[in-house]
Amino acid sequence: MDLAASGMFLPPQTVGTILCCICGVTMSPNSANMCVTCLRSRVDITEGLPRHAALFYCPECQCYLQPPRTWIRADLESKELLTFCLRRLKPLTRNVRIINAEFVWTEPHSKRIKLRLRIQKEVLNGAILEQSHIVEFTQHDNLCESCTRYQANPDQWVAAVQLRQHVSHRRTFFFLEQLILRHGAASRAINIKEADRGVDFFFGNRSHAVKFVDFISNSIPAQSRSDKQLVSHDPKSSTYNYKYTFSVEICPICREDLICLPPKVAKSFGNLGPLVLCMKVSNSIALLDPLTLRIAYLDANKYWASPFKAFLSSRQLVEFIVLDVDLESSEIVVGGLKYALAYVQVARLSDFGKNDNIFSVRTHLGHLLCPGDYALGYDLYGANINDIEMDKYKGLDIPHVILLKKSYEQMRKKKRGKARSWKLKSLNMEVDGTIKARPDEEKRTAEYEEFLWDLEENPEMRFNISLYRDKDYQPSEMASTVDGDDLPSVPLDELIAELDISDDENDNTNSME
Structure with a gap:
C-alpha cells in the first residue's frame, strides 16, 4: 500500500549524529567515534613518509637517472617526470594509497621539484583518513655516460647514422628535420653535422642509432646498411670496442616529381600511367595518374626491388595561365584528396601576349582552376626528353603539358x-x-x-x-x-x-x- 497516496503523514528522515568522544562536537558516526579534527590531531598518516628525495639530472640531454644505469628523458612538469617521481616514492608509500598527485610551481633554476600528494590510509577501527603531503626533490647535476664522453672528446662517438639523398635540392631534409623534432627522434644524438647531400647523426650508444634508423625507415622510403670497425680489444677480459656506422639512402623520388614508370612496375599496378605524379611521400610513395585519377602506393621494398628516378623534378616546373576550363567529371575523393577531371586551355606565362601557342590538356585540377588562374606544370612540348624508361614504350602518346597544382606566385610577389x-x-x-x-x-x-x-x-x-x-x-x-x-x-x-x-x-x- 502506498502511504503517500493514502494521505498518511510521513515524518522526514534524519541522519543520526553522535558526539565526538574527545571534544564533544556533533558529528556523523564512524568506527573511531572521533571527529576529523581530533582524529588528525592523534593520527598522522604521513608519519614515516619521505619529505625529501634526491634526483640525478643530466643538464646536457635533460635526462634523469633511474638506478642503476638507466637514463630517462623528461621535461619539467611533464607527465613523464611525474610518473618517474612517483616510481621513486613507490617503495616508501606502500602502506598508504595515493589518490592524486600534482606539481607545485618552483623556479626553473632552483633545482627543486615539489609534488603535492593526496593520500588515504585506514586508521583506528577501519576509519579512512585523507591528508595532503608535499615531497621536495632536489636535483643534483651529473652528466650521463654519453655526455661525459662527448664533453671529454666531442669526436668520441660510438655509432653514426649517415642520411643521404641523391637529388639537387634539400626539400626532403627540411621536412624530415621537422618530423625528427616533432617526435624527438634525435634527442639522444650527441652531435649533428650537415654534410654534402645529407646529414650525419652521432650517438653514444649503438641502440640509440638503431632506434633512429628504424624511425627514418618508418617515416620515408629508405634502405640502410651497417658496418663496424674495431677500436680496441682487451684479450684478458675478452672485451671489444667497436664504432658502428649506419648508411641510410633515402629514395630519390620526391613530392611533385613527374615519373615515367618502368614497364614492370606499371604492369604490377594494372598498367598505371606510365606518366604519373608523385603526390605524397611517407612510408610509401603515392603515385597519381592525372589523366585517369588512378592512384597507387609504392612501398620501400617494391621500390628498391626495381629502383627508378624521376623524369622531371619540381625545379623544372613552368607557370601557365588558364584560358578556359571544361569540366569532364564531378569532384571525387582519391586517396584522401579531392580531384576533378577537366579539359583546360593553357598558355605559357612567358609566351602570353607574344605568340599563339595554346595547349588543350586533360588535368586532375578541374575543381580548382578557373579562367584567369595560374597553374604550375611540366612543359613536355618544349622539354628535351631523354629518359631510358620512356624509350621502352613504343608509340606512347606524350601530352604537351601535365599540370601539377594551382599557382599563387603572382599573389606571393606582393x-x-x-x-x-x-x-x-x-x-x-x-x-x-x-x-x-x-x-x-x-x-x-x-x-x-x-x-x-x-x-x-x-x-x-x-x-x-x-x-x-x-x-x-x-x-x-x-x-x-x-x-x-x-x-x-x-x-x-x-x-x-x-x-x-x-x-x-x-x-x-x-x-x-
Missing part, C-alpha cells in the same frame, strides 16, 4: 619579405669541415622559402609538423587588402604556443595564488 605569424624550430647542426664548399646560401634560402609556402598550401603536409606562434609577429592593418583572400595561409588554431617562463609571468602566477 607578400615577399613580409613576416609570418608562425615559425619552425630547427636542429642544432654543425657544418662538416670536410665539405669543400658549403651549398649556395641563396639557393638554400630559396628552397627553404618554397618549403614554407608548401606548408601553407598543403594542410595534409602540416599534419605531422609542429608550427609555433611567432610572438614577435605584428599583423599589418592593410594585410587583408594587400594579400588577398585566396592566398593559402596557416589557421591560428593549428599553431602551438611556445612555453616561455619569464619573471613577469611568475610574479603574476604568485599573485594569483
Whole structure:
C-alpha cells in the first residue's frame, strides 16, 4: 500500500549524529567515534613518509637517472617526470594509497621539484583518513655516460647514422628535420653535422642509432646498411670496442616529381600511367595518374626491388595561365584528396601576349582552376626528353603539358619579405669541415622559402609538423587588402604556443595564488 497516496503523514528522515568522544562536537558516526579534527590531531598518516628525495639530472640531454644505469628523458612538469617521481616514492608509500598527485610551481633554476600528494590510509577501527603531503626533490647535476664522453672528446662517438639523398635540392631534409623534432627522434644524438647531400647523426650508444634508423625507415622510403670497425680489444677480459656506422639512402623520388614508370612496375599496378605524379611521400610513395585519377602506393621494398628516378623534378616546373576550363567529371575523393577531371586551355606565362601557342590538356585540377588562374606544370612540348624508361614504350602518346597544382606566385610577389605569424624550430647542426664548399646560401634560402609556402598550401603536409606562434609577429592593418583572400595561409588554431617562463609571468602566477 502506498502511504503517500493514502494521505498518511510521513515524518522526514534524519541522519543520526553522535558526539565526538574527545571534544564533544556533533558529528556523523564512524568506527573511531572521533571527529576529523581530533582524529588528525592523534593520527598522522604521513608519519614515516619521505619529505625529501634526491634526483640525478643530466643538464646536457635533460635526462634523469633511474638506478642503476638507466637514463630517462623528461621535461619539467611533464607527465613523464611525474610518473618517474612517483616510481621513486613507490617503495616508501606502500602502506598508504595515493589518490592524486600534482606539481607545485618552483623556479626553473632552483633545482627543486615539489609534488603535492593526496593520500588515504585506514586508521583506528577501519576509519579512512585523507591528508595532503608535499615531497621536495632536489636535483643534483651529473652528466650521463654519453655526455661525459662527448664533453671529454666531442669526436668520441660510438655509432653514426649517415642520411643521404641523391637529388639537387634539400626539400626532403627540411621536412624530415621537422618530423625528427616533432617526435624527438634525435634527442639522444650527441652531435649533428650537415654534410654534402645529407646529414650525419652521432650517438653514444649503438641502440640509440638503431632506434633512429628504424624511425627514418618508418617515416620515408629508405634502405640502410651497417658496418663496424674495431677500436680496441682487451684479450684478458675478452672485451671489444667497436664504432658502428649506419648508411641510410633515402629514395630519390620526391613530392611533385613527374615519373615515367618502368614497364614492370606499371604492369604490377594494372598498367598505371606510365606518366604519373608523385603526390605524397611517407612510408610509401603515392603515385597519381592525372589523366585517369588512378592512384597507387609504392612501398620501400617494391621500390628498391626495381629502383627508378624521376623524369622531371619540381625545379623544372613552368607557370601557365588558364584560358578556359571544361569540366569532364564531378569532384571525387582519391586517396584522401579531392580531384576533378577537366579539359583546360593553357598558355605559357612567358609566351602570353607574344605568340599563339595554346595547349588543350586533360588535368586532375578541374575543381580548382578557373579562367584567369595560374597553374604550375611540366612543359613536355618544349622539354628535351631523354629518359631510358620512356624509350621502352613504343608509340606512347606524350601530352604537351601535365599540370601539377594551382599557382599563387603572382599573389606571393606582393607578400615577399613580409613576416609570418608562425615559425619552425630547427636542429642544432654543425657544418662538416670536410665539405669543400658549403651549398649556395641563396639557393638554400630559396628552397627553404618554397618549403614554407608548401606548408601553407598543403594542410595534409602540416599534419605531422609542429608550427609555433611567432610572438614577435605584428599583423599589418592593410594585410587583408594587400594579400588577398585566396592566398593559402596557416589557421591560428593549428599553431602551438611556445612555453616561455619569464619573471613577469611568475610574479603574476604568485599573485594569483
